[in-house]
Amino acid sequence: MTPSQLCFLAGVLPGDGQWPCAADLDLDEASIGANASMLQAWERISKWALPPREKAEALAEALTTFERAHPDDFAQGLVMAYGMYYAHPNVLKVVEHRSGYAARPPQPQGHLVVSADTGEHPMTNPAEVLWRNDGTSQSEQVRMIQQTDPDRVWTIEEISTWPMS
């Protein structure tokens, strides 16, 4: 990591309370699946002349200037910086602590939620057919049955009698 890249990290992710500063994490470009355009932008950022991280206001001002002048590189640089940061185990522990989001990849354990339990929120107007009559005889017939018997369990055999052509 070059000094300019470290300044970039310190400027975009300076840290806050529990959140560490990105420049203090020994982040590694090779740890993420960056594509060529990201790496090329990151390389160009390494040549930017940025104030030292200790001068936070000047650094933020300089980065704002670079963002205006080189929006594409800046955007790609953000993906690089955030990508490394939010994949870092120390940061994921903070995320977990503050949000409940498990500090691990989504798989293989998943993030299972409780069952659907739609009974808690019964649907609106369950007996009122809301779809529009398309002007066919089938439409008339099916709407009438569905209206009078909304809980009817339909079979594939019944549905297979519907085709008109």
Added chain:
Amino acid sequence: MTPSAKTRVVIVGAGATGAAFAWRAAAAGMDVVCLERGHWTPPASTPSARADWEVERLTSRSANPNIRKGVADYPIMDDTSVIKPAIYNGVGGSTVLWSAHAPRFRPSDFRVHSLDGVGADWPFTYWDIAPYYEMNDDIVGVSGRSGDPGNPPRTPRQTPPVPLGGAGKRVAAALNQLGWHWWPTDGQILTEPRNGRPACNGCGPCEMGCFSGARASADNTYWPLALALGAKLITGASATRISTDDQGLAKSVHWCDESGHQHETAGDYIVVACNGIGTPRLLLASANGDHSNGLANSSGQVGRNLMLHPIAGVTGIWDDRVDGWSGNDAFALLSQHFYETDPDRGFLRGYEMQLTRSQGPLLTALGGFGLDISWGASHHQRFDTVFGHSATLAVTCEDLPVDHNFISLDASITDRFGVPAARMHYQVEENAERMLDHGIAAAQKLLNQAGARETVTTRVLPGAGFHLMGTARMGTDPRSSVVDADCRSHDVPNLLIIDGSVFASAAAVNPTPTMQAIALRAADQLVGALS
């Protein structure tokens, strides 16, 4: 002629429709060969088990082929389109990188011209295709709940619906308070084990591939069945053109393997299933002396009538946690309260609102779904208030066919086999703009009713070019359509087109179940015609 092993069907494209057609045709005894420019995508290769999974989602697993730049991807020029393409080239096609939201078209969607005087009617009705929706559901496995008054009846779903989740429960309660329709969403995601596939464990990012196989894709549903019936699948086979004989019939598919070697596979029937961009590209690139305007294009309609779905994203942010990162990310429930035409709203046709969940830390930090999270000193404060506190309503608007939306060839760039790039021309049409206004206001009202303290809106999601329809549409009149009701070309009777290209209208729902049902029906119609 009875279909037999002597009736050779050559399918181009092994995605949602090519796979369904291959299974059905192979089951009828046909000699099926499928050419697929990509390869198998092993579930274990899905990055969701790696620490940098969200970066991979933006790079190697991006749905945009111009970003992904995979070996099988071809160039799609998209600077003339406000919505960018989202497709995948490989066995399973774009179902490898999809959310598996599986609503159906409604009966009125097939008769938009008769009912509302816009677009074009389909040459068949909902009732003709309903049995094929059911057949498809049984193969892929659908979670959901039957009984939705917003749609015609369907059989009991294969597994119960996906969980509503924290935001889903709040939005459902708000919908009840407003008196607006809602229903748990049908999805091609198993919530219980079925046919050797496991139940979903709610990991979240379905669109980068399913690690477990709980989410259906054509490679883990139709293809194992089709291959067991003897269908042949050739991967790494990039079709370059379809040739015709002196009778004007389709003769063979010319293709290149990855080494650039040229091959030709002949068939009695050629079936094109390359999606709403790839299909017109191949047909237009197949122009020859007898078909100077492109194959199957005497109507001039190949590539025209491109319909996507303009989708607004309206995100609600709650003070307390809704844990939007748990559960499949793209759907929990849908409301079709504003689906059918009501002239008082100022537009024709309608839209649906689909509650999606939220994203992982990186995409949240980058401001996904319009979240305003700046870099610098305030970054983490804002991150803390939105991560796990948000969910998004996707307002999916019906698109109408208009002259300025189409696919063309762009010979300034070719793929590595010399086939011109596709060029995507797309601007949101006027009716949809008015629909977006209405839908965004409705979504904001709903989220406020659900207790969100803040909403943020992205008027048109720029990456939502995944529903590609209309570019070789079906109809009864050869002067205004490309294929007939059986998906057979008006011009070239042994050429079939079976993907979203054939849609005569776009509806306001995800198209994949309808595409697969059409492909199954087309296979049966072909078998029937040969019997």
